Amino acid sequence: xxxxxxxxxxxxxxxxxxxxxxxxxxxxxxxxxxxxxxxxxxxxxxxxxxxxxxxxxxxxx
Numbered sequence: 001x002x003x004x005x006x007x008x009x010x011x012x013x014x015x016x017x018x019x020x021x022x023x024x025x026x027x028x029x030x031x032x033x034x035x036x037x038x039x040x041x042x043x044x045x046x047x048x049x050x051x052x053x054x055x056x057x058x059x060x061x
Contacts, residue, residue, distance in 0.1 A: 033039040
């Protein structure tokens with residue numbers, strides 16, 4: 001099993017039932033969006049900074 005799945009499984013058993021139910025619902029929604037290729041996550045700041053750094057570099061010939 002994936003490390004993330006193992007961590008989630010452990011937390012779902014540790015959290016209060018209401019918290020675990022809310023987490024399950026939200027995770028289900030994310031999975032459904034990803035399955036429909038509708039998950040629109042913003043790029044991470046690190047990736048944006050890499051692009052900006054590349055644009056700022058002097059051009060080599």
